[in-house]
C-alpha cells in the first residue's frame with residue numbers, strides 16, 4: 031500500500047502519469063488513510079465513497095458548495111443540506127480531473143481560529159491530538175498534514191487558511207482578494223472571503239492556485255490574473271527585497287519559540303541573497319483586528335440572514351413566522367455565529383453605522399495605504415503567521431478575545447486585500463511555526479518564489495513525528 | 499381657512515427586461531408558481547448577484563427622461579429585514595448613492611407648466627409574493643400558513659421618488675398618468691397596473707394656503723389605479739382638513755387603500771419603525787456609467803410626452819392634447835390628415851370605443867374616413883372604423899359602397915315617398931316642419947341606409963318647398 035503521509039500532490043500525480051498507480055487505487059489509498067487516522071482527528075465531515083475524475087484526490091473545506099454532496103459550513107442549521115449546484119472552484123477542480131475525497135471540518139461558518147466552533151466536534155492537530163489544528167480551515171490543514179489528502183482547499187477571511195496551515199506545519203495561501211471566485215462559497219464576510227490552497231509544498235500550492243484562480247462571470251468582484259501563475263524553481267532570493275515590519279514581529283503575545291524560528295528564517299533570507307530591512311506598520315497592526323471585528327461581523331449578520339427556515343436547512347416550526355425565525359436560528363446557530371450576528375447587527379444599526387462600520391471602512395483605507403507604502407520599498411514582508419504554536423483544546427474557548435488574538439498577525443494584510451503565504455519554518459516545543467510572507471496585490475508569483483527557495487533551504491519535515 | 503394639499507409620490511415600475519435583475523431567470527407574468535427560479539433568486543448558500551446591464555441602461559434612460567443627473571458612481575446597498583418574501587434576508591437596492599438624482603419633470607397644465615421635482619430614481623430587485631392561506635384579510639397575522647411564490651423575487655424594479663410638489667388629487671392623477679406614458683414610450687416597462695408592473699404610494703399632508711410649512715403626512719400604500727389614487731388622496735385631504743378644523747392633530751401613519759371603503763385602513767405594517775441596517779453590497783462593485791454612454795442615451799431620447807402635449811395644445815385644446823398623449827393615441831392623431839379637432843375627436847372617442855389599437859391603424863386611410871364622417875350614415879362610419887385596424891383596410895372600399903349622394907339616383911326615391919305620403923306632405927307644407935325627419939327616415943329605409951343624409955336633407959327641402 032502506498033504511503034500517503036509524505037506524498038506531495040506533484041508526486042501523486044507523477045504516480046498516475048507514470049502508470050504506477052491508477053486514479054482509483056490512489057483514491058483508495060487516501061480513503062484507507064482516512065479510515066485509519068480520521069476517527070482520532072475528525073478532519074472530515076463527509077467522506078466520498080466515489081468521485082468522478084481521472085486525477086488525484088482533493089479535500090474541500092465544507093464551506094465550498096458541492097452539488098449533491100452534503101455541505102454544512104460546520105453548522106447545524108445546514109445539517110443534511112445538499113447543494114443544487116457546484117461552486118466555481120469545485121467545477122474548476124473537477125475540470126482538471128481532481129476528485130473530491132471529502133468535505134473538511136471547520137469552525138461554524140468559518141468563524142473561529144481553532145475548529146472548535148464546529149457543530150460537529152473539533153478537529154485535532156496531527157502533531158498533537160490534544161491540541162487544536164487552528165482554524166477555521168483546521169479540517170483541511172490537518173487532513174493534508176496527516177496524509178489524508180494530497181492537498182485541500184480552505185477559505186480565508188481573517189487568517190483561516192494561513193493560521194491553521196502554520197499550526198499544522200503545511201503550506202497555505204490566502205490569495206489576493208478578487209483572484210479566486212467566491213461563487214458557491216458559503217459567505218461569511220463577503221469583502222474578505224477568499225478560497226486558498228492548502229498543500230505540503232509551495233510548488234503544489236502554486237499549481238493548485240493556477241487551477242482555481244481567474245475571473246468568473248458569476249462573481250463580479252473577480253478579475254483575470256495580470257500574469258500567469260509560475261511554478262517556482264529558483265532556490266535563491268537574489269535581488270529580492272525582504273521587509274521585516276517591526277509591529278508584526280514584535281507584537282505582544284508572540285511566543286519566544288515562534289520569534290526564534292522566524293528570526294532564523296529571516297537570517298536565512300539574507301543568506302539566500304535577499305536584501306533584508308526593517309519597516310513599520312503601526313496603524314495596521316494596532317487597528318487591523320478591531321477593524322476586522324467590525325467589518326466581518328457586520329457583513330456576516332447580513333449574509334447569515336438567509337438561514338431562516340423558509341427554503342432549506344433546519345426549520346423549527348412552532349406557531350407563527352416570528353417564532354419560526356427565532357427558534358430556527360436559536361437552535362441552528364452556535365454561540366460564535368450568534369455573537370457575531372449580534373455584533374454586526376449592532377454595528378450597522380441606525381445611529382451607529384458611521385461610528386462603527388463607516389469608521390472601520392475608513393481605517394481599512396488607512397491600512398491599505400500603509401501596506402502600499404511599505405511594499406514600495408520591499409517586495410515581500412515577513413512575520414510569524416500566528417503568535418503561538420498550536421494550543422491545547424479548550425484553552426481559549428471561554429475567552430473569545432484571546433481566540434481572536436490568534437489572528438492578530440494574519441488579519442492586517444487581509445484588510446488590505448493582499449495575498450499572504452504561510453510556510454512552515456521550524457518547530458517550537460515540537461510544534462510547527464509558520465512564516466507569513468506578504469506581497470502586493472497579484473504578487474503570488476513572488477511569494478511562491480520566495481516561499482519555495484526558503485522551503486528548500488529550511489528542509490522542514492512536514493510529517494508529524496508521531497505519525498511517521 | 500383655505501387649505502392647500504401637499505402631495506408627493508413614490509412610484510415603482512417593473513422593467514420589462516428578459517431576465518431578472520441579478521440572475522438569468524426569465525421575467526414575465528403567468529408562469530406556474532416557483533417555475534422561474536434558480537439558486538440565486540432563491541438565495542441558496544454561496545450564490546452571488548450579477549447585475550443585469552440592460553436594467554442599468556434603462557434606469558439611466560428613465561433618469562434622463564426625468565431630467566435627473568446620472569451619478570458617475572452609483573452603489574448598490576443591502577436593505578436588511580426578515581420576511582418570507584425576502585429570501586436573502588436583505589433586498590439589494592440603492593441607498594445614498596442612487597443612479598439618478600435631482601430631476602425635474604414638466605407637468606403641463608391649463609394654466610401653464612408645473613415643475614415636479616424628482617428626488618431620485620434608483621434600481622432594486624422586487625420581493626417574492628406571499629400568499630397567506632386561511633385566517634382573515636389575507637394578512638400574515640392570523641393566517642394558517644403562508645405560501646411563497648419566488649417568480650417575482652429579483653425582478654428589476656425602478657423606484658422614483660418625487661418632491662412634495664403636487665397640490666391636488668386631480669393634478670397628482672394627471673402626473674401619474676403622464677409619468678406612466680413616459681415610461682411606456684421609453685420602452686422599458688409595460689407599466690400595467692393590473693399586472694402590478696406599476697404601483698405607487700402617495701404621501702399626503704395639508705397646510706393653510708400661503709404657508710410653506712410641512713405638516714405631518716400620511717402615506718397611502720398599494721394604489722393600483724389612477725382613479726383610486728385620486729379618490730384616496732381626495733378623501734385623505736378632506737379627512738386631514740376635518741381633523742385640523744376640529745382642533746385635532748394628524749397622526750403619522752401608513753394607510754392601506756381599500757377601494758369603495760369610506761376610510762383607508764391603517765396598515766399593520768412590517769415596516770413600523772424598521773431599521774434596515776443598510777450596508778454597501780460587498781458582492782457588487784460600484785456602477786460607473788461611462789459618460790459617452792449617458793450622452794448617447796440622452797441624444798436618443800426624442801420628444802417627451804410632456805413636450806408633445808404642449809405642441810399639440812397649439813392646434814387643439816389642452817384637455818384633448820393631454821388625453822391623446824397620456825392615452826398613447828397621439829401618434830395616430832399625428833399620422834392622420836384632416837381637420838385637427840375632428841381627427842382628435844375620432845381618435846380619442848370613437849376609435850377608443852371601438853377598442854382598436856391605435857398603432858395598427860393607417861393614418862392616411864383614417865383621414866379619409868374622418869373627412870367623410872358627416873357625409874355618410876353613422877352605421878356605415880362605425881363599420882368602417884371598426885375595420886380600420888385591419889392591415890389591408892382601404893377607406894374607399896367602405897365609402898364608395900356606402901354612400902348614395904347622386905341626386906339623379908336619390909330624386910326618384912324621394913319623389914316616390916312624397917307621392918305615397920301626401921297627407922304628411924300636406925301637413926308639412928301647412929307648417930309642420932318637424933315632419934322632415936320622417937321623410938329622411940323613409941328615404942334611408944328605402945335606400946338601406948346608404949343615402950347621404952346631407953344630400954337627402956337638401957333635396958327633401960327643395961322638393962317639399964317647391965310647390
Ligand SMILES: [Zn+2]
Nearest residue numbers: 521523536539
Ligand atoms: Zn433566478
